[in-house]
Amino acid sequence: MDDREVPLNEQADTGRAFLEGLVAQLSLSASVATVELDEDTVELRVDGSDLGFLIGPKGATLGALQDVTRTVVNRKTGGRNGRLMVDVAGYRQKRKVALERFTREVVVQVQQTGTPRVLEPMAPPDRKIVHDTVNDLEGVSTVSEGEEPARRVIITPD
């Protein structure tokens, strides 16, 4: 499959059609919306009731749903440029807020004790949230260590 540049909105439309078809297969009362996060990232948001089973433990089912959606989009459009995200019932947004809050709590501990804190292994998007949160704060910084999928962030005092 070639990696030709395909407009992100065309990829988003294909992904949305797939998710709408899936929702119909499952007889769910849910809708799919396209939201541009930035010029390279589009998020397809599935919203409705009783969607928890599509999120799964620690978002594992949601991650799989996103993988399948990206695969379908790539097969149908040939495009892999840009980033297509899938969210269900606002899970990613809620997780981002919770992870930012957790990170700020750890930062306070690192500042008070002066000792580094090693966080549990996280997926790249989650590590990015931690890095971004810490980098906005004074007196602390981050490094990553270990190999995927066990790569983890360490928050250290400067």
Added chain:
Amino acid sequence: MSEGQDSAGDADDVPDTDVLHADDMSDDDAHVLGDGTANQVVGAEAKSVLEFMARQIVDEPDAVVIEPDERGPSRVDLRLHVAPDDMGKIIGRRGRVAQAIRTVVRAVGAREGVETTVDIVD
């Protein structure tokens, strides 16, 4: 008087009387549904979602066939067949596509109380 008229009316309307007979109705339904209605199959929703996803990924959707292998009242193994040239597409690099499909299908099965596995066979 009115009672007599009612029973006379019922006796005339033979088909209605039959349909209103509860036992007949459930027997009929069981017959109809037993003859291949998808809802009677263990993990029917998981199967239809697997078929839907697989058909969107392969080049030959008409070659997608799913054989449900019932392993018990709440356990099913879905055996997925695709065209030989589509095997690589449905499995993906390092099995990543197959794994994602399995995860979604398992979640859909669990929602209907069925433990579901997916086997990709050639």
